[in-house]
Amino acid sequence: MGHESNASREQTGLRVLVITAVAAERDAVLRGLRGDARFDVVTGGVGPAASAASAAKALAAAGYGLVVSAGIGGGFPGRAEIGSLVVADAIVAADLGAETPEGFRSVDELGFGSSRIAVDASLAARLTEALQRAGLPAHTGPVLTVSTVTGTAATASELAARVPGAAAEAMEGFGVAAAARDRGLPVLELRAISNAVGPRDREAWRIKEALDALEAAGAILLEVLR
Numbered sequence: 064m065g066h067e068s069n070a071s072r073e074q075t076g077l078r079v080l081v082i083t084a085v086a087a088e089r090d091a092v093l094r095g096l097r098g099d100a101r102f103d104v105v106t107g108g109v110g111p112a113a114s115a116a117s118a119a120k121a122l123a124a125a126g127y128g129l130v131v132s133a134g135i136g137g138g139f140p141g142r143a144e145i146g147s148l149v150v151a152d153a154i155v156a157a158d159l160g161a162e163t164p165e166g167f168r169s170v171d172e173l174g175f176g177s178s179r180i181a182v183d184a185s186l187a188a189r190l191t192e193a194l195q196r197a198g199l200p201a202h203t204g205p206v207l208t209v210s211t212v213t214g215t216a217a218t219a220s221e222l223a224a225r226v227p228g229a230a231a232e233a234m235e236g237f238g239v240a241a242a243a244r245d246r247g248l249p250v251l252e253l254r255a256i257s258n259a260v261g262p263r264d265r266e267a268w269r270i271k272e273a274l275d276a277l278e279a280a281g282a283i284l285l286e287v288l289r
């Protein structure tokens with residue numbers, strides 16, 4: 064787990080923990096945040112389990128007022144285009160459940176818990192508006208957490224039907240959000256869209272464009288939390 068900290072941090076302001084999956088995402092967010100001492104940006108690994116463990120470890124080590132899951136993600140066609148940003152209005156573990164002869168059943172339907180974690184709605188709305196005011200293409204909607212990257216149009220349609228309004232898909236949000244919920248902390252998820260959710264096409268991925276968008280969004284997050 065990579066960990067950026069600042070010895071001269073002011074202890075009085077809101078401290079924010081940002082968890083990304085990989086170092087390239089962390090570096091993009093850090094560039095946007097311009098070394099602001101209130102933020103710790105940590106790489107927590109790929110997937111919900113790694114990100115939950117990393118977030119829990121970081122939250123146990125220091126006091127934070129807000130947790131943010133940030134990185135690149137897939138955009139649902141018609142909802143979030145490549146290069147745009149998605150601010151989650153809900154974080155949904157979209158494949159947490161059981162396959163049955165009648166179709167997928169979520170943990171909620173099975174009575175084993177909830178596959179949805181609420182974000183800080185007011186902050187998510189403020190961030191979305193600020194991104195849009197800054198001229199960045201920004202959307203809001205549920206961001207799905209999956210353990211397997213979607214690779215077919217059929218799965219993309221199934222997920223979009225399972226979670227109405229689904230805007231983006233990634234692999235860490237629910238893990239980070241579960242760790243934040245455990246501590247009673249508010250959470251946000253921010254995704255910069257590198258690819259469309261659907262048939263696998265590595266040639267169509269635009270990682271650099273997404274990382275640039277993530278950096279720009281980091282600067283706006285800084286403004287919103289000022």
Ligand SMILES: O=C(O)c1cccc(C(=O)CC[C@H]2O[C@@H](n3cnc4c(=O)[nH]cnc43)[C@H](O)[C@@H]2O)c1
Nearest residue numbers: 084109135136137212213232233234235258260263
């Ligand atoms: O080899 C592939 O086809 C492939 C396709 C998508 C993603 C990967 C990764 O190993 C990166 C996963 C990483 O990036 C986030 N991410 C970005 N786009 C998506 C997506 O469409 N669905 C799910 N996750 C995505 C994710 O949060 C991970 O951190 C390989």
